[in-house]
Amino acid sequence: MFRSVFRSVLVAAGVLALVSPMASPVAAQGMGQNQPPDQWVMNCNTQRGLDCSVSNMIDGGSNNLLGTFLIVSYSAAYTTLSVVADGVGKRASLQVDGNPFISTEICAGGGICSYVQEKSAELLQQMLTGSQIVVQISTQDDNMAGPFQQSLAGFAAQYRQAIAAQQRGR
Secondary structure, rough: OOHHHHHHHHHHHHHHHHHOOOOOOOOOOOOOOOOOOOEEEEEEEOOOOOOEEEEEEEEEEOOOHHHHHHEEEEOOOOEEEEEEEOEEEEEEEEEEOOOEEEEEEEEEHHHHOOOHHHHHHHHHHHHHHEEEEEEEEEEOOOEEEEEEEEOOOOOHHHHHHHHHHHHHOO
């Protein structure tokens, strides 16, 4: 029960951080509170102009402190990949299959870590053909969260839907 309530509060805080005026516009803007865990979902948001994104709320499982989870999201409008980690991330590292980890320290309030477009494009290409991601987060108190593992099954199909929806909306 506590874990479920704690997760709901963290999801709400993460969503508020994603759409706050101080948040980076490249963050996962369309993330809804009813996002199923461990599943890639396409969502469009018009709060700051049309932005269709593909996102996944990855559950860290019972082996992580307080059931830590994170959100990985790719924005079709901003062509940027972002990671949100319980509102406390200061560095995110993502690995696709056996490729090297790619890290970012571009982290805004609320633990939203965004990759520059060049690194986002590199990760996107790997994710479209890969089978699994591993994400690790360095927190503001210098602890590590993760590794979080997630299948990429369904990512490419949701990405194609997001791109098509983004193009229709222009």
